[in-house]
Amino acid sequence: MELTPLIRRAAQVLETPFLVLDNAYVRENYLRLKNSINNVEIFYAVKANSHPSILETLRDLGSSFDVASKGEIVKLMDLGIPTKRMSFGNTIKKEKDIKFAWENGVEYFAVDAEMEVEKIARNAPGAKVYGRLAMSSNDSDWPLSGKFGTDVDHLIHILKYAKRKGLVPYGVSFHVGSQSYNKYKWKEAILTASEVFEKLHKEKINLKLLNLGGGIPVQHTKPVPSVEEIGEVINEAVNEYLGWVKGLRIISEPGRSMVGNAGIIASRVILRSKKGTQTWVFLDAGVFHGLMETIENFRYEVIVEGKEDTKKMTMTLAGPTCDSVDTIYDEIELPINIDYNDIVYFINTGAYTSEYATYFNGIEPIKVYTIEELEHMLQGEFSPINENSLY
Amino acid sequence: MELTPLIRRAAQVLETPFLVLDNAYVRENYLRLKNSINNVEIFYAVKANSHPSILETLRDLGSSFDVASKGEIVKLMDLGIPTKRMSFGNTIKKEKDIKFAWENGVEYFAVDAEMEVEKIARNAPGAKVYGRLAMSSNDSDWPLSGKFGTDVDHLIHILKYAKRKGLVPYGVSFHVGSQSYNKYKWKEAILTASEVFEKLHKEKINLKLLNLGGGIPVQHTKPVPSVEEIGEVINEAVNEYLGWVKGLRIISEPGRSMVGNAGIIASRVILRSKKGTQTWVFLDAGVFHGLMETIENFRYEVIVEGKEDTKKMTMTLAGPTCDSVDTIYDEIELPINIDYNDIVYFINTGAYTSEYATYFNGIEPIKVYTIEELEHMLQGEFSPINENSLY
Known part of the structure; x- marks a missing residue:
């Protein structure tokens, strides 16, 4: 800025x-990202900055929202944002928050553990769940490895378990790490995600959603790849590895790259x-x-x-x-x-x-x-x- | 607890x-500390926990308070605590906070730099200042070295500078590091502080205040010395190194040991x-x-x-x-x-x-x-x- x-x-x-915010940058970031990844649906990661002016700007642009808690859902609802435009992306949710989200119309929930599946099945029967893959994140500033996500085989197990529990296994998410400098990380992640799609397809479970997470970097003191460059890598990887998936939805959860x-x-x-x-x-x-x-x-x-x-x-x-x-x-x-x-x-x-x-x-x-x-x-x-x- | x-x-x-607080422990901690160090005046470090019930408990026991900002001063004033019972112990103060403190009756200010002396001289002419010594803190859990305090020669220089600027060079403070496990750290610190007292005494500047800071540990997973044991070390060291100081005031700024x-x-x-x-x-x-x-x-x-x-x-x-x-x-x-x-x-x-x-x-x-x-x-x-x- x-x-x-x-x-x-x-x-x-x-x-x-004081911190001064210029939402003209948010608008530009939204449109650049929208133009860089084919058919992308943007779910802004509210946790990056929940200032009402940012949420209103993105609401008016038609953005959807990635939420981490009931508190964030309520904040968005208070701004007139429909729950259909929210995804509960935190893999560590309070059970009462799941119940609140589902009863108010939130449809999508992230999972990376059997117990989380059980919590969602109890409180949001029939909800769509997407499983989070763990990625190594050596090329990013703010590490995310370890706490979130799991490996391919475990994720397949979790999504099948979700189906048995009456949920809809809906897709795969990953996060290359906040402020990621290596654009090919996304290619690697999409390839890994495609393994989950393929293996479940063979078992007649057809996933629909690829969630690219966040991690698109903002220029600080080191040079960074542009969103257009990253988008190109993503588009090619999606075509190459997931071109066969009918009705594939692609979502991105930018936080830092939307408001940084x-x-x-x-x-x-x-x-x-x-x-x-x-x-x-x-x-x-x-x-x-x-x-x-x-x-x-x-x-x-x-x-x-x-x-x-x-x-x-x-x-x-x-x-x-x-x-x-x-x-x-x-x-x-x-x-x-x-x-x-x-x-x-x-x-x-x-x-x-x-x-x-x-x-x-x-x-x-x-x-x-x-x-x-x-x-x-x-x-x-x-x-x-x-x-x-x-x- | x-x-x-x-x-x-x-x-x-x-x-x-939730966090539950039992102020019976605060009362006990206050009285034990009061009984362990001869003639000690207790200035509770508000930053450790500014919950009103703690501040009221200590107010009613007659405690004084170590404050870090205008916000803390206002909070105490709102609870009816006189500013005479406050010491502005943060060595990094906003100029307008110094002015507010002085105009409302706060008398004591910590310094560890020439520029801080100048800020106090401009906004609190005639105030009593105490200089903070830097201590190594290898025997504590939460390190404090580097950011606060300075060495003996520099501190002497600062206190003389304070006098030239119309302030009252009033004493020496130190902090052995939060959660300090080695009771002899206090002896070492008091010995170092006594050097400042002695050297300034030779130049006809008679300091009155020894500020022992905080650092008394709370039992967690490692065994810790008791406040009585620490008090004994402090009393002996004060007698040995500062027994010659007429009208010496001793203050302690417990935070963790008062409410932990x-x-x-x-x-x-x-x-x-x-x-x-x-x-x-x-x-x-x-x-x-x-x-x-x-x-x-x-x-x-x-x-x-x-x-x-x-x-x-x-x-x-x-x-x-x-x-x-x-x-x-x-x-x-x-x-x-x-x-x-x-x-x-x-x-x-x-x-x-x-x-x-x-x-x-x-x-x-x-x-x-x-x-x-x-x-x-x-x-x-x-x-x-x-x-x-x-x-």
Whole structure:
């Protein structure tokens, strides 16, 4: 997302930290993804950012939604989104949440374990279930292996078990890992998924759904493949390995790739100090108030207002709480003259930031504004009359 | 904290997860600490758990409070706690928070950097400042080294600088690291602190305050020294190294040791599955909803209701969200027959649990009840009349 004059001005006059969201990027991301994968149905992963403006933008574009809990279902229902457009993609569901979802019209449920099948059979008889494959995710930033999914043979067993329990074995899902850099991961995953389709087809179980999960990367500090490049790999792999499946539905569950580049966090330096040979810079934003992913060393692009071209040196960047874990980056290149009150931006931080925020240390979670709200708050400031007086 | 029949019953009938607090333990912890360290003034570290019942209990005992932000100050003021009983112990303060604190009567401020001195001098002229020493913390569970404090020479420089800026150089603080297992760490820290007292005394700056920080451990899975044993070490060290200081004030900032053993988290198994050779157990409580400290491998005692004496095996224990980071323990010994809907308790989880909770995945932060609230909610169930029908 571009660091516009409006955002720079907002950072000058509003209290930091805040996250600003520009839903024009969400619209563009939605349309690019829709155009990149043939016949794709998009189920936005609400957990990435559940801000109402994002959900409304996607609702109006006709998107569907991947939900993780009853809380997310209720939030979507409150925005007038029909449950037919929701899929319960969390493989670890509370039984009462399954019941609530089914009674309110949610049709699709993810499974990766026999016990989950039993829970769904008890509470959502006749529901469509898709089984999640485990993928290795060495080429991604935020690992997902282990906790979710299982192997081909186990998944086949689970889907057959679902059928015996009165459910509809409906498809296969996978997740190549959040922020995946290797586009051929999708090809490998689709090939693996096709094994499940084929083996079950031989047993007269005809799956209909290929769920591509998420994992499409957002540009931060490393170069990434574009959604078009990834789409091309997916389209070819679907044709090659699943071209024979009649009425195949393809769904994608983008989270980060839908909203990551639609946000910028603005914060300020509240202390700079030297400890031994190391320089520490402390911000009013931190791990527990928006930058949780940095503790797994997720690298955002960091810009210091007015010092973009200054010589840099290695420093430690930390948040404002009385907790060592609240250290954003142990080592980061920052402008050598970064100083008190400087504005520090974290670019493309629309996903998995405000959702993790806490009230730890008595500090409020990061505020979230849309571009429209910023415009309204700064109304008139950009007119010729008072431009000089305010800058 | 003892797992009483009331708590066991509550876990059966109330929705999990929840944290139950018993303030009788807080009272006992307060009095034990008060009796263990000569002339100690206790400043409870609010960040450990800011539940109103804890703050009220300590208020009524006459405790003072260590605060980390304006938010915490306001919370205490709203409970009728005078600002004279607060110390602003965060070394990374927002300037407007310093101003708010000072204007409302907070007198004591922590510093470990020149820039922090300048911020305090601008906004709290004449305030008493204490300088924080950095300690290595190899003998503790939750490391604090690096981010906070500085060395003796630098601290002396900072306190002299504070004097030149019109502030009162008032004392020295340190923190041996949260959950510190080695009682002699305090002796070492007091010896180091006494160097600052002595060197400044020679320059006619007479410090008055020794701030012992926190770090007194709570019993989890490893044996820990008692507060009485630690107190003995502290008393001896104070006599030996600081006996010469006239009017010395000693303060302690307990967080975990004040409330850690005053809480139990009750959760339930919502899924058990096997992936390859590994057994996974998923709970409705997790890293983002109360068990944040487990990601740094903080080991709580874990009890499975009714299966305390069952043979155990190594499993992976995880939370309910669509995030691999939400894995509580990669390896933990659990009853071999742990199953769906089993109740799982985390013992002594009163500190640093609910404070880190988020709304991630649309799941509410963990609920918190006091023992009195549980009693009220389960009223009558323990009477002889309906005991049989309910059990």
